[in-house]
Amino acid sequence: MSGSLTILLQTLTDTSVLYALWLTAKVALLTVALHAVAGLLLGYALSVPRWPGRALLDAAITMPLVFPPIALGFVLLLLLGREGLLGGWLLACCDLSLVFSVSGVVFAAFVAGLPLVVKPVQTAMETLSARLGEVARTLGKREWEIVLFVLIPNVKRALATGLVLGFGRSMGEVGITLMLGGNIAGRTNTVSLEIYNAVFAGEYSRGIVLTALLGLASLAVFWFMRRAGMS
Structure with missing residues (x-):
């Protein structure tokens, strides 16, 4: 027992772990804000049928769900590198x-969790647009008024669900982060990458502690979803 406690304290007081915890929390919170804005805008754009480029945008957003993260990270590295x-x-x-x-x-983290936010919002807006949107149009409401005062207030539940899922995904992202961030200690190493580093170095006790931390965070997200009636 004392040995386990010692390992726990050593891991949680390690400067690289503390930085990874801080960076993971910072990235997750920033990603939630970005997902909230992008989720609404892109969800609405995809809910509008038959416009040029819609299929391409849909494919680009859905890509992180079907394409291996490490391969997607490599593609983004080629596109976003200095050359x-x-x-x-x-x-x-x-x-x-x-x-x-x-x-x-x-x-x-934004790319990895984006489809989990956009897709619920898109589905909700498609349903609402077919019902409430048509009613609002017959009442003479303009399109921007329908979006701001009819659609967005009624997709809050779908948006909240997507944001929680995106938050969980951003905390656990490894493949894309490994390629774009580079896994630089004290600079771009998140908790997930610290687990990867611990396993690679044979420090399994350290990896177990960090895995348990992410597990507790995931359980907290699941609890929040249940309390909010999202699952």
């Missing part, structure tokens, strides 16, 4: 580099 098509442009116009930075870790 990449998008990375070179971002560096030239905005002096912004997403590769091997905290911004890259946030972007990785």
Whole structure:
């Protein structure tokens, strides 16, 4: 028992672990804010049928669900690297580099959880648009009024569900983060990457402690969903 307690205290007081905990919490909170905005905008865009580029946007958003994370991270690394098509442009116009930075870790978490937020909102908006949207149009409401005052207030439950799922996904993201963030100790290493590092180094006791922490966080998310009536 004392040995287990010692391992627990050593792990939780390690500076690299403390940084990883802080970075994971920071990334998760930033991702929730980004998901809230993108979830509403993209969910609405995809709920509108038959416009040019809709199928392409839908495929891009859904990609993280069906494409292996490590492979998707590699594709994003090629696109967003300093010599990449998008990375070179971002560096030239905005002096912004997403590769091997905290911004890259946030972007990785955002991409990984995005479909879990957008899809529930899209489904809810498609249903509402067919019913409440048509009623509002017959009453002379303009499209932006329908979106702001009819659709968005009535998709709060779907958005909340998506945000909780996206939050959980962002905490556990490894593959895309490994490629974009680079797993740099004290800079871009999240708790999930610390588990990866511990296992790779044979420090299984350390990995168990960190896995238990993520497990408790996941249980807290599940509890919140049940309390909010989302599952």
